[in-house]
Amino acid sequence: MGYDVARNYRMQAAEFASPLGVIVQAYEQITGALQKSARAADARKIEEKTREVNRALAIIGHLEAMLDHEVGPKVAEKLEVFYRTMSYQIVRASAQGSGDDLRKVSEYFVPLRDAWRVVERENPTFSAAKGATTVIASQ
Numbered sequence: 001m002g003y004d005v006a007r008n009y010r011m012q013a014a015e016f017a018s019p020l021g022v023i024v025q026a027y028e029q030i031t032g033a034l035q036k037s038a039r040a041a042d043a044r045k046i047e048e049k050t051r052e053v054n055r056a057l058a059i060i061g062h063l064e065a066m067l068d069h070e071v072g073p074k075v076a077e078k079l080e081v082f083y084r085t086m087s088y089q090i091v092r093a094s095a096q097g098s099g100d101d102l103r104k105v106s107e108y109f110v111p112l113r114d115a116w117r118v119v120e121r122e123n124p125t126f127s128a129a130k131g132a133t134t135v136i137a138s139q
Helices: 002-016 019-042 046-066 073-096 099-122 129-138
Strands: none
Touching: 019 046, 019 073, 019 099, 046 073, 073 099
């Protein structure tokens, strides 16, 4: 029951969030999933760890698919390298069963999440999700 309430809240929040807010939420979901997977790894709960790792990887894959290499090629390229590197590190940490390594990977997403928050605050009328790299590229 608690899961459904939390899931519904996240869905409603995403529905009313700005496109940049959705990106911020995606980073929060990634860090949350990685923290949960780290706790599961520490507790040797393989199924839970795997579920949360897969959740984080799916969100990263979605963010990577949203990159617009035509509008913001330099930023998109850097983010693509970041996403692929982090995906590799997540898979490696998961395979080793290392909760500490999963926590470390989650920490790499925090500065990016915070940067997107700043972009969102400075661009309150921004409305095109695909154009998010445009805002970053123009900064």
